[in-house]
Every structure is written in C-alpha cells, then in structure tokens.
Amino acid sequence: MNRRQFIVGSTAAIVALRAGTALAKSKMLAGENTEIALWKGVPPGGGGPTGDEELSAKGALSNITRPSLKVYRPDNPNGQAVLVAAGGGYKRMEMGQEAWPAAEWLKNLGYTAYVLTYRLPDEGWNDGNLVSLQDAQRALRIVRSREKHVSVLGFSAGGHLLGMAAVRSDFQSYPEQDALDRTRAYADRAALIYPVITLEKPYTHTSTHKILVGPHASDAENAQWSVQNFVTPKTPSMFLVQAEDDPISNPQNTLIMAAACEREHVPVDMHRYSSGGHGFGMGKPGTPTVEWPHRYKEWLGSV
Template identity: 30%
Template sequence: MKLLRRHLLGLVLAAGGLAFGRPAAAEAFSAGERQAAPPPDPDETIRLWPRGAPGGEGVRLTPIVPERSTDPAFHDRYAQYTEDPMLTVFRPARPNGSALLLIPGGGYRWAVLDKEGYDVARVFAATGTTCFVLRYRLPADGWAAGPDAPLQDAQRAMRLIRSRADVYGVDPARIGVLGASAGGHLAGLLSARRDETYPAIDAEDAVSLRPDLTVLMYPVATMADPHAHQGSRTHLLGQAPAADQIRAYSLEAMDWRDAAPVFLLHAMNDLAVPVENSLQLLSTLKAAAVPTEAHLFQEGGHGFGVRLIQGRPAQVWPALVRAWAGRLNVPL
C-alpha cells in the first residue's frame, strides 16, 4: 500500500501540571463557575442496528446505566450490558460543518457516558461541531464477533454519520473520531483497520468508515506487557490471550499507512494506562508517515476528561485539538 506522503504535522511535548485529588466534580466549561445542576441530556438518538445488532443470537442482556455521582451538580453514569447500541446527538446552535464521533472509555467493562462522552460533546458542540456519543456493545457479553463487536458498532456509527451528513449540516469529509482510554483503543481500531467486520445491511453501509481525523486521549493502545491495561485486555481478549491475539489488537503493531491524521493526549503520571501506550504508538505513526501531534502533560493521572482542569495546564487540550484540526481544515 502506498505510504502516506504528507509530512508530520508536529510532535509537541507540552509539560504542564494537573492535580486531581478526587475522581470527579462539577465544572462550568467556559466560565469556570460551578453549575447548580447538570444540563439536560439530548433527546435525539440514532439506533445503529434497527433490526438488531449482528451476532446476537442467544444474547440476553439487561442493560443498566448506573449513576455514580453523589453531587447534584453533575452526572457520572456508565452504560453496561448494552444490547441496542446507539448514538446520542448533540446539535450545536450554529453548526460549522464538522462532526465528531465520541467514544468514551470504561476498560471494555462498560462505557462512561458523561465524563468522556456527554461532557466532551458539550465542549465541542459549543463551538459548532455536531457531536455523536457512541454507546457500544461490550466484547465479553456473548456477541458472535467477540472482540470485534465494539468495532462493528464504531464502523456502523461512522457510516451512519457520514451517510446522513446533509441532515446534520455536516461536511462528509470533515468527520473525526475522539476516543478516551479504552474508547481510544476502539477509535484507534476504527482508524487503523480496513477490514469489514460485518456484512452490509443497507445502503448506508456503502459509504466510507474512515475518519478524517483521530483524537486519542490517554488511549489504551497496547495489549502487550508490561504496559498493557490489564482490565481492558481481559475484557477484550479474555484471561489468557494468545500471542497472535495480543499482537492483532495492539495499536502500535498495526499498519497505519494511509490512516487519517492523529492527535495524542496523555499525562506522564498516568498509573492506569502508562504513557508508553501513546509513546509506542507515536513511534509507529511516525514510521508510517501519519501526520501526528502529541501533547504530554507532566501531571493529570488517568481519565481527566474535561472536569477538574480549570486553571490547570490540561484545560487547554480542547483548544489544542481545535487548533490542530483547523490546520487540517476541519473546524472543530
């Protein structure tokens, strides 16, 4: 396959400071003032599989969406045992023609809806980007595709967004994906892999599933020791995956040639998903001549999303993403 010939946009290592003493708290994303209550959820959703998700024969699940927050100012929910995957749509007041597929993390055990989904969507929708938060199936729930079940959902989601671009005022050539933690792994699979993981079910599956840019926040990238996130690997591949499985699902071992430009964001003191996940992937992307930008913060830990970053260096990450995407002619 012909190598991508565009030059590397830049490797920016930004040293900063983040201090997260507790897991979550309310944040007013623009004014820095505490919210009295979380904003309402959008009521527009898109079912990915109107006739049921593929490979679900015999799958019997009871979906749950527990609330973990004890603070009335914000939600902290996660989706588990998802049987009917969907997109939640965040329409901006003034669309700028771009779109983001947001894939939250959760170690492939669940999907964290608010911290890395709805909260991030509101930040980018505020500046004109139409956002779609993916609630995806989990690999250990008995789906025939096993570890590829979440990827089926991500591929289908990208195709639905692109095929309905005119409905949302979106340019079909300006659709990115943003994934966090294990959602970053899934976003990476969507970006790097070219194989069809499910048979086409309608005309919408004829459009491209390739994102036009990829943002990976503290991504689970490798499945190999010593830097693998053990929980993600176990829930994706099982307790004792074979060496060929580990390699097949490690992002740094994949062929990224001709992939869309990539933005990497990680904290150096991430104890859950070591920064080597991004560093190893960065080397692979550079070797494949994929236009890449990387920002590493000295502090921050794991899973900071857009909360608890007011007044700290990492609060600039959405602006960094916007500036990078703007240089790619994708105005987020």
C-alpha cells in the first residue's frame, strides 16, 4: 500500500488513531496539504531502495525512495512553523501515531507544520548513517527559506534526529547541492518527545544505536551520535517530554539532555510523567501523558 492510498482510502483507520485530539477528515490530509521534494535529483550519495513506499495499516512508513516535506498550512497562519519528525528506530516512521496527528493539531492552532519523510539508513543508501541527518538539515533549509520562525518537534528516533540537527547546525553532512545549501540549517527552538538522546554506554540497547553505529561501535562512535555532547550556549531552547516507565528510550535520556542544557545555560522545559510508556504520540488516554500537548502549546506561545 502506498502513502496516498492510505491517506485517501483509510479514513476510518486514521480517525481511530487517537492522539489526545482526533485527526481531521481525510480530505484535509489529501487535498489541502502540499508536498515538497527535498532534493532536485538523486539525494546525496545515491543508492537506496526501489519500488513504492510501504505504509502499514497503523501508518508506519518505510521503503523511502523520495524524501520530502508535507506542508500542513492553516487557514490563518500565525507566522510560526514547526518541522515534525516521527520516530520508529530509524527502521520506519510512525506517521499515523505521531507525525500526522501532531501536524493536524498544530495546524488547528494556526501553526504551519512540515512533516518530514526522511531516508532510513538501513535501506541501502550509499551514505549510510548520514542520510537521515542530511534530509533533516536540507528540510530545515527549505522551511527557513519559506518561514521566519522555525522550531522542530521530534518523537523517539525522530527526536534524536531533530535533536542532532538542532545541536549540530554547523555540521556539513553532505556536499553543497545548490545555492540553498549555502544557508544555515538551524532551529529557533526544539521539542523532543520521549527522545533517544544518548548512544553511549550503558544506553546501547536501542534500535537507534543498532542502525546508526552498530553493536560493535567504539566509545568515540557512540559519543559522535549522542545529542547531549554537542550542546553549547548557542543551542536553541529545549522542551522535553518522557514517561518514567518508558521501556524503549531509557528515562535517563531526558535527564541527560536537561543536564547538558543546564550546564550550558540553555533554557529547558522538561515534563516527566509517571506512566505512559513509549510511543504515546500526542498523549495516551488513561495516563498523565495526555497533559503534555497543553504544556507544549504554552511553550510554543511563549515566544
């Protein structure tokens, strides 16, 4: 099943994906939003999978052949844009559970949301573990060329990805492709929801670690892909969310990131909840995680 078939043909399935607020009607997803290709031709390095993108019944996207941005523009934009990245351990993107509900929620509040479909490192791309970061940096450049105020919102591995993009805006992950790549790829602020932050020991059990550096990575390689190691006084302010019973991303991740921000005097707003597990998207009903979008709304509005 390809992405368009899922969006247009599975209205009931989409609406059934609860995320604190219901998704809008499928005609809004299919008809009112536009898509932007990240690259004019072959992405940096080349390679990659063939065939159509694959989308599960629950909205998990993989077999990415064409990285892109989907734009969710409200009727009355408030002048702020948010780049959104779903998680999935760099093996897939949980669009139906995370990115699409978040984009609709933001759109309803007046924010222009850009949902990132990024390449997955384990799908045969020649640039390997750099490809997702290449796409995130390119996406930031595209969004910044269109919008004045840009923040990022990443879930799980998407939190790791946009966390890396936020703290490493000076890192050149790919050769210049065109004039756009002479501009800076940076975010004004970053919201990371149950993110994978560190790949260093003893936190080496995640799919993010396995895909990006592998089970036999050196300490230096682990450190190179750990977000907290690149926090500086110039790092954008952070909004962090995690459940204390998270079985995937160790709950220490948000504490590690908050400590790095505090050390460098970077403003950080952290919200930790007693239960909710992992992958709760815009909030898991029956758990205190349903509260985090309200805190996020306040944080976004405090510019």
